[in-house]
Amino acid sequence: MNNEVATFLWSACWILITVIAYVFAFLLFRRTASSPWCHPLPVTALIVGTVLFSSDVSIDTFREHAGLLHWLLGPATVALAVPLYKQWHQIRSDGVRMLVPVIAGGVMACVMAVAVLVLFDTPDVLTLSMLTKSITTPLAMETSELIGGAPSLAAIFVIITGIVGAVFASAIFTLINVRCPKCQGIALGTVAHAVGTSRAVLSGESASAFATVALCINGILTSIVLAWLFSG
Amino acid sequence: MKFSSVSSTLAGGVAIIVCYYLGTLLQPRLPISLPSALIGLLIMFAWLTLLQRVPAGVEKASLPILKHMSIFFVPATLAAVNYADVLTEHAMVLFIALVLTTLVSIGLTALLAKWLLTGGKGE
Numbered sequence: 214m215n216n217e218v219a220t221f222l223w224s225a226c227w228i229l230i231t232v233i234a235y236v237f238a239f240l241l242f243r244r245t246a247s248s249p250w251c252h253p254l255p256v257t258a259l260i261v262g263t264v265l266f267s268s269d270v271s272i273d274t275f276r277e278h279a280g281l282l283h284w285l286l287g288p289a290t291v292a293l294a295v296p297l298y299k300q301w302h303q304i305r306s307d308g309v310r311m312l313v314p315v316i317a318g319g320v321m322a323c324v325m326a327v328a329v330l331v332l333f334d335t336p337d338v339l340t341l342s343m344l345t346k347s348i349t350t351p352l353a354m355e356t357s358e359l360i361g362g363a364p365s366l367a368a369i370f371v372i373i374t375g376i377v378g379a380v381f382a383s384a385i386f387t388l389i390n391v392r393c394p395k396c397q398g399i400a401l402g403t404v405a406h407a408v409g410t411s412r413a414v415l416s417g418e419s420a421s422a423f424a425t426v427a428l429c430i431n432g433i434l435t436s437i438v439l440a441w442l443f444s445g
Numbered sequence: 446m447k448f449s450s451v452s453s454t455l456a457g458g459v460a461i462i463v464c465y466y467l468g469t470l471l472q473p474r475l476p477i478s479l480p481s482a483l484i485g486l487l488i489m490f491a492w493l494t495l496l497q498r499v500p501a502g503v504e505k506a507s508l509p510i511l512k513h514m515s516i517f518f519v520p521a522t523l524a525a526v527n528y529a530d531v532l533t534e535h536a537m538v539l540f541i542a543l544v545l546t547t548l549v550s551i552g553l554t555a556l557l558a559k560w561l562l563t564g565g566k567g568e
Contacts, residue, residue: 318554
């Protein structure tokens with residue numbers, strides 16, 4: 214009985230620490246006008262990691278205690294149906310035509326990254342975790358687990374991809390002279406998932422609608438295709 | 446906040462969790478093993494499509510979860526420390542795979558979208 218109480222208190226304590234770290238990271242993110250460099254995930258992870266390191270608690274112990282946070286990933290993934298449904302109606306006139314660049318972009322991003330790893334003969338766990346790099350983190354983690362990658366590696370690859378995409382997107386669009394907000398949104402949502410989508414908001418409302426739909430569709434299709442390829 | 450608003454948000458949250466739970470129930474019964482959360486997402490999408498609208502409670506519950514989703518990744522991200530050796534050993538290759546291919550993919554996807562959606566005019 215005492216043991217259960219202790220476990221509960223430890224869980225509450227670590228979740229509280231994570232929430233406090235996140236609130237700080239989120240305020241910092243807002244302060245920097247949502248600069249992708251200050252994405253709340255790396256900042257929160259850094260703070261919590263420092264607390265763990267200095268209090269000599271192992272990461273596995275922390276993960277056991279913070280299990281509730283991890284569980285909430287599931288419902289958060291399901292909640293993506295809401296923006297998908299709402300934005301799909303706004304962009305329906307371009308709906309089918311936008312599927313082509315989304316699918317092409319999703320395949321390209323994944324195949325090129327994996328080709329680089331295969332070329333340099335990296336361990337399988339890296340290669341398998343790289344397959345989901347362009348899809349939204351919750352789907353990437355679950356898919357990665359199904360196909361034999363490591364969910365934690367998938368998560369950091371996805372976040373780095375998103376940050377890189379969001380930081381350099383404007384420079385690329387200027388370089389190749391793509392000014393239409395729809396096209397920018399599709400590219401950002403497909404390749405740089407949610408981090409890219411929050412950048413697309415800067416290109417206007419239509420860019421962010423297209424980015425949202427692109428991120429949902431690429432996430433869904435990539436998960437299904439990978440699960441199917443690896444289940445046989 | 447009014448009580449009715451709180452209760453509808455809670456109901457929306459419950460609806461999201463029910464869809465997720467249905468996804469986990471359905472998952473082992475499908476011929477291919479999809480992520481259970483993805484099945485939940487598709488169930489929710491089908492339900493919204495049948496309703497032809499998003500109930501206010503579902504919308505209010507989904508906004509904060511989606512906006513602050515990053516916090517749910519913290520435990521998993523920290524576990525990447527277990528792979529520190531393999532990550533540092535292949536740092537250069539990973540850098541190329543993550544940075545270069547992401548930039549090229551964004552550029553090519555944008556060009557393809559421009560060509561298909563605007564006939565190449567770009568406006």
